[in-house]
Amino acid sequence: MDSVKKTALYDEHVIAGGKIIDFAGWALPVQYEGIIEEHEAVRNAAGMFDVSHMGEVDVTGPDAFAFVQNLVTNDVSTLEDHQILYAMMCYETGGVVDDLLVYKFDQDHFYLVINASNVTKDFEWMLKQAEGFDVTLVNQSSEVSEIAIQGPLAQDILQKVVDVDLADIKFFYCNRNVMIDGAKCLVSRTGYTGEDGFEVYTDNASIAKVWRKLMEVGAPMGLKPTGLGCRDTLRFEATLPLYGNEIDQDITPLEAGLGFFVKLGKEKFIGREALLAQKEGGLPRKTVGFEMEKGIPRHGYEVLSGDQVIGVVTTGYFSPTLKKNIGLALIDANYGELGAEIGIRVRKNVFPATVISKRFYQKNYKKA
Numbered sequence: 001m002d003s004v005k006k007t008a009l010y011d012e013h014v015i016a017g018g019k020i021i022d023f024a025g026w027a028l029p030v031q032y033e034g035i036i037e038e039h040e041a042v043r044n045a046a047g048m049f050d051v052s053h054m055g056e057v058d059v060t061g062p063d064a065f066a067f068v069q070n071l072v073t074n075d076v077s078t079l080e081d082h083q084i085l086y087a088m089m090c091y092e093t094g095g096v097v098d099d100l101l102v103y104k105f106d107q108d109h110f111y112l113v114i115n116a117s118n119v120t121k122d123f124e125w126m127l128k129q130a131e132g133f134d135v136t137l138v139n140q141s142s143e144v145s146e147i148a149i150q151g152p153l154a155q156d157i158l159q160k161v162v163d164v165d166l167a168d169i170k171f172f173y174c175n176r177n178v179m180i181d182g183a184k185c186l187v188s189r190t191g192y193t194g195e196d197g198f199e200v201y202t203d204n205a206s207i208a209k210v211w212r213k214l215m216e217v218g219a220p221m222g223l224k225p226t227g228l229g230c231r232d233t234l235r236f237e238a239t240l241p242l243y244g245n246e247i248d249q250d251i252t253p254l255e256a257g258l259g260f261f262v263k264l265g266k267e268k269f270i271g272r273e274a275l276l277a278q279k280e281g282g283l284p285r286k287t288v289g290f291e292m293e294k295g296i297p298r299h300g301y302e303v304l305s306g307d308q309v310i311g312v313v314t315t316g317y318f319s320p321t322l323k324k325n326i327g328l329a330l331i332d333a334n335y336g337e338l339g340a341e342i343g344i345r346v347r348k349n350v351f352p353a354t355v356i357s358k359r360f361y362q363k364n365y366k367k368a
Contacts, residue, residue: 007052008145008204012211016225024117026053028228035229039320042193042234045222046151048214049231051199052207055119056144057126059110061135068110070270071129072102073253075263079104084172084188086261088253089125090271094278095249096256098122099241101190103174115243129270145207149214149223150197150234152364157218158198161210162187166198171367181213182206189366192231194238196366236315237322237361239289245299245314246287246328254278255330257287257358286333287314289326289358290342295351297327297344304343304350310335313344319360326360327353 004027013020018029028050031038041047059068069076074087083104089097098118103111114122123139130137149158155166163179166187174188183206191197202210215223232242241247247256254262254275263269264276290297297316302309311331319326327344335342340355 005053007050008207009050009052009147009211012208013050013225018225018227021228023228024053026116028053029225031227031229032225035227035233036320038224038226039230039233041222041224042151042195042226042230043321044152045224046149046153046157046197046218047193047224047226047230048211048218049148049150049226049228050146050211051148052145052204053116054146055114055116055122055139055141056146056201057112057114057123058138058140059112059135060108060138061133062108063133063135064108064110067130067133067135068102068112069266070133070268071126072100073262073269073271073275074102075266076102076104076110081106082174082176084174084190086172088247088258088261089122090253090269090275091249092271092274094252094254094271094274096243096247096251096253097125097249099243099247103188105176118243143204144201145204146199146201147207147211147214148191148193148197148199149218150191150193150195150226151223152196153218153221153223154195154197155366157214157221157223158187158200160217161213169198171365180210183210185210192240193234194240194361194363194365195234196364230320232315233317233320236317236328237319238363239328239358239360242315246330251285251330252278255283255285255287283333285311285330286336287328287330287358288336289328289356289360290344290353291324291326291356292344292351292353293325295344295346295349296325297329297346297353302345303329303331303353304345305332305335306343310342316344321361326356328358 072087303311316327
């Protein structure tokens with residue numbers, strides 16, 4: 001672990017008994033008490049994740065809006081100040097550079113939150129695309145720490161330590177001036193679990209005291225420290241994509257079933273022509289949900305129809321909430337009808353599976 005980077009919360013994870021692994025070059029806890037226990041804590045009470053490894057890029061200047069609008073698939077013109085949207089950056093081919101959150105502070109100031117494994121690649125891509133725009137890009141990733149508090153009790157717990165009424169922060173909005181135990185924080189009503197919750201950004205020097213304060217007030221209410229293991233099972237049940245699984249440079253947003261976040265009606269954005277052609281010509285592949293009685297599907301397993309390989313599992317698990325073996329797979333679109341019978345190769349055996357809706361779990365976001 002000497003060669004990997006450590007977040008400012010590393011010592012807190014060790015003290016809490018976290019099992020540390022190398023994730024995208026970062027030393028992070030995969031679990032503390034156990035993946036199932038932590039998963040259930042988030043679904044039933046609250047869990048807190050260290051996501052300081054995520055990347056943050058500040059975009060300012062007279063052309064900030066025009067630059068971001070061209071950069072991403074979603075329509076940034078719909079945003080109010082302090083509102084957020086989910087989007088993707090695409091290559092000209094339609095493949096995905098990364099998925100990200102776009103925070104609008106004002107027309108000349110945006111904040112982009114990107115995946116840890118892609119920070120260097122993403123920032124280089126952004127700099128290249130910024131040519132010709134009057135913008136300044138600053139990679140703040142090494143200066144910002146982030147925690148996510150997620151679950152039905154997240155608001156009640158966080159409310160105990162903040163100086164604002166969290167009910168005023170609507171779903172996919174943020175407040176940049178929230179004080180927690182003397183630390184100035186950006187707090188957004190966002191997350192990656194399918195539950196209500198918040199993400200809290202602050203400087204590296206302040207994050208540990210914010211973490212400790214939340215654990216102090218939250219533990220009696222059921223708050224648990226939670227690791228990367230349950231972060232993946234939670235996001236998967238809620239059908240939230242993971243870069244490198246459901247999307248990557250060779251999988252378009254349309255093939256991944258993320259067309260809602262691709263606004264082809266925009267006059268221009270990188271990859272629009274390729275995605276428009278794919279939509280008009282018909283998708284050769286599509287992402288489907290499936291369930292199986294026997295065998296647990298895993299990322300990379302082959303999907304078959306008879307003896308023919310028709311695709312690959314992008315994510316698969318025994319669902320802790322649904323108590324079923326379920327998965328997502330990218331397959332030949334001709335075999336993707338609901339109810340279709342397919343096979344999943346689990347090592348040397350092929351087990352039967354059925355194509356089902358991808359809506360595995362009803363998200364519990366607070367959208368009122």
